Amino acid sequence: MPEMRKDPIRDEWVIIATDQGLKPRDFPINKQGVQIAGSQATCPFCEGNEAMTTPEIAAYRDECTRPNHPGWLVRTVSNKFSPFKLQGDFHLDRSGLYTSHNGLGQHEVVIETPLHGLQMHQFSLDNLELVYRMLRDRYCALAADHRVKYIQIYKNRGLFAGASIEHSHSQVLALPMLPLLHRGIGEYYYRQGRCLLCDIIDQEQRDGVRIVYENPSYLIFCPYASRFSYETWIVPKKHQEHFGFLSDEEIADLASAIHTFLPVLVESLGDPSYNLVINSSPVNLPGVAGYHSFLEINPRLMVQNGMEMSCGYFINPVAPEYAAEALRQSLQDRSVVAAG
């Protein structure tokens, strides 16, 4: 039975898959010549290979095509290897110093395109809109279950971002508890009665030096305390707690911002591994206020070392002001090329 265990020293939860034990030699990066799995013939996410996944939860597909068969554009299935199940109630177990709870949750994979070789930075605007609509709709569907308290949407692209499958996909993880990592947001709200992200948008617009791109709905900037080199946040200017509250028009605006910026980031950095995560307010919890949904794109240009993993202090060799300037320049060069 999978479970979440609390580390009494770090005061943080760890997800432990207690019903499967990978053998010492089973790990993919523990080999010479590391490769991410997936030729088209054996890729479970390719059109035609629908039988290789768990049954379809949702899909945008051509009329007249049947679930779990070809004809889809974006397709959601449950993560085959996830230890989470949304079954029964949340319960805590204690054993001496140790606390655990059951792995209550749901872990879904959104397959973003039927085409094996196409990566997100190459998607059409329409394709991007469909992906973000699907993510929003899955967020709302999972938030409707009262046992779910937090939904993390994330994308792993490339080996150094933790991807194990090359075919473009995102993941939606519904958790029965709230991570501590954004605690500054709640603390600020209780002290100041204001949204921290809204105030950060104001300060970034005044400071100017970390801004990469702006359209009427979204601000893209490199955050002041970037943990990752060339880390970039995509923040809706309108205060908005839940990613699931985005209207179709707002989804189109978001897709447009990503369609403009992501190719530039990927080209500038030479097709790096990256994570794209969507942060949003907890759900089904009263008294959590001040959250503002936003996206982070975190290039994974270095491997986190022993100090970062033990102290939690990340080392970033690129000042965000420098990163923003380089990315602004790349955006400008690209638009000159497009215009010329």
Place this chain on the structure above:
Amino acid sequence: MPEMRKDPIRDEWVIIATDQGLKPRDFPINKQGVQIAGSQATCPFCEGNEAMTTPEIAAYRDECTRPNHPGWLVRTVSNKFSPFKLQGDFHLDRSGLYTSHNGLGQHEVVIETPLHGLQMHQFSLDNLELVYRMLRDRYCALAADHRVKYIQIYKNRGLFAGASIEHSHSQVLALPMLPLLHRGIGEYYYRQGRCLLCDIIDQEQRDGVRIVYENPSYLIFCPYASRFSYETWIVPKKHQEHFGFLSDEEIADLASAIHTFLPVLVESLGDPSYNLVINSSPVNLPGVAGYHSFLEINPRLMVQNGMEMSCGYFINPVAPEYAAEALRQSLQDRSVVAAG
């Protein structure tokens, strides 16, 4: 000028090297055919290449040999690429929502052997003793500076542990502030008046299932909420706040435990990347109590993905009870071979 910046959302510090900006294509893993640098001719840590490092801070060397020349067994230099300097006083800067402080600290590299190809799991017992004596002595030397508040000792072995140089080495980082990651220790002490690690030792000895190895001074076990698969802690049974307080006899005991266990871990996992970190009490701070120095060996068999980096919840596919059983078996097999 390098600085530490506080992320107001995560309420955590990030080390930013504001005086150097790696260009987008400068990152080592952003290339095809990733390799860690270092043939013997160009390795700055090899005997004969002493001029390629910063000047020697300390060394155990043959009598009659001179600093910064061949003849050493273990050698400490400052980290050439570190943003930290132990100069001036600690000061905070505020700018609107943002807080930073100067990169006050010292970052040293302990070169563990003059031989390029020899890795720690292949070291003789004498070599290991010298390494841990050096680390203890550097800890004590840095703790004598009142500006230093925390000393993290860590080793990155292999690309997936964040190493950029192959030649076996550890690092000692003296920081002007205390990381939050071990907050459970202090909270437990204030609530219970007891040391959390001492109580964990008791519970692990009662439970038994996570213990890998035990000698009169040290307990080696896989922790209950292991973040990493096959994560292993080496904990002194005697309560001991500071790594720097270890006597020569205790260093010999520690070296012996590592000499027994590390080759088994490395062989079992097929020569994995790993971090070996030494946790110890803060220094020069009154009122920090209940700390118990211990070592962690964290194999890096998977890359941390977007969910782990954003939520902070690690996913570990190997239950520590399973890992401990596999490692106990490997230890037993090895001692049978040694006896036979």
